[in-house]
Amino acid sequence: MNIFNILKEVEKVDPEVFDRLDPRREVFKHFGGFGKKLVAAAIPLAFGSMLNKAYGQNTTSIRDVLEFALKLENLEYYFYKRAADTNIFPSAAGKTAFGVIRDHEEDHVNFLRQAITGLGGAAPTTYTDANFDWTAKGLLGNATFTDYGTMLAVAQAFEDTGVRAYKGAAPALISNDTVLQAALQIHSVEARHAAHLRRMRRDMANGVANLKPWITMKDRGGLPPEFQGIYDGEDNISQGGVTITGTFGGITIDANAASEAFDEPLTVAQVNTIVTPFIA
Incomplete structure (x- = not known):
């Protein structure tokens, strides 16, 4: 050597x-x-x-990452908790799906609290529904839990953000195998949530035509322009310094396919910009 x-x-x-x-x-x-x-x-x-x-990352860095993830998971948990209790679902299947996702998010919250406690120091931050603004600083009015289409759109926005946020956080957890493994497992669950919710938006009455279960380029998937930050950067067609568009073995990979094959990470600052309207 x-x-x-x-x-x-x-x-x-x-x-x-x-x-x-x-x-x-x-x-x-x-x-x-x-x-x-x-x-x-x-x-x-x-x-x-x-x-x-x-x-290597020190314990303080890992704690900061976990505390930030805890805030995001609480945002999602309290959103789905409220949503699952509404009566605006057009089918029992939709209501069941939101209940399942709510339970997943609650499990994520509990895990993160335990992980933070295991690091020692101050107790993890506690959140309640009152910590969040479901009108998004007035952008959504009262539609979040009264209009089915809006509720699904917000759910998609949260899940698409979560997938990219966990990918962005992974490098900071690399010195703790247990926490890193759990974070990547949560990342995969968030991705499945996102895919399912996109299908729900496509299949609802007057749904978003041709909406795919994954992100294409930096397309918002029918969400308002205010949500563009969730998707900026997803049009990347280079991975590890290698351009992945072109013709390989007679198979042509275009920019759309290349962008769909990978999710891009979001920084803490980018995620904060996205979710700040929902923080009371």
Whole structure:
């Protein structure tokens, strides 16, 4: 194993890797001082420790991410709790679906509270229905829970945001395997919610024609312009530095298909901009 060559390869991907560590000279000095008698097995351990210093997240960072996720999950839980109690569903199946999603969101809330408690320190933030503004600062008026189409649109907006928010948060949780695994599991459930709700919007009376279960480019899927921030950036056609449009083995992949194949992450700042109207 040539540790110096590995460092050079890491530097190609992350030119600031040495800024995250000791000065370059000190890094190489540490490795140079191992001596000939150092067993080879120790080198990967030392290298892993060094990368953990460069990229590992501390408990405070993880707590911040979990607290933010807790706020979003409470937003969704209290939304579905109210929605499931309404009588505006045109079918029992729709009401049942909202009840199931409500229960999922409650489970997510409970998990996040337990995860935050497990980190120690102050108790996790407690939310109630009163913490949220279901009119979205007047944008939706009283339609959120009185108009079925509006209620479904808000549900889609929340779920599409959640999928991208969890993807954006994943790198900050990389140092805690248990929390990261659970967050990615929640991410997959949010994606299934989003797909189901999009189908419900398509199939309702006077529904959104041709609405797909996934996002195409940065199309809002029939939502008002005020929700565009949820979808901006989803028209990305490059992944890992590779453009994924073109013809491969006789199969042509256009921009629509390329954008549908991946969800793009949202930053905390972007998510905050999206959900702020719903925070009381």
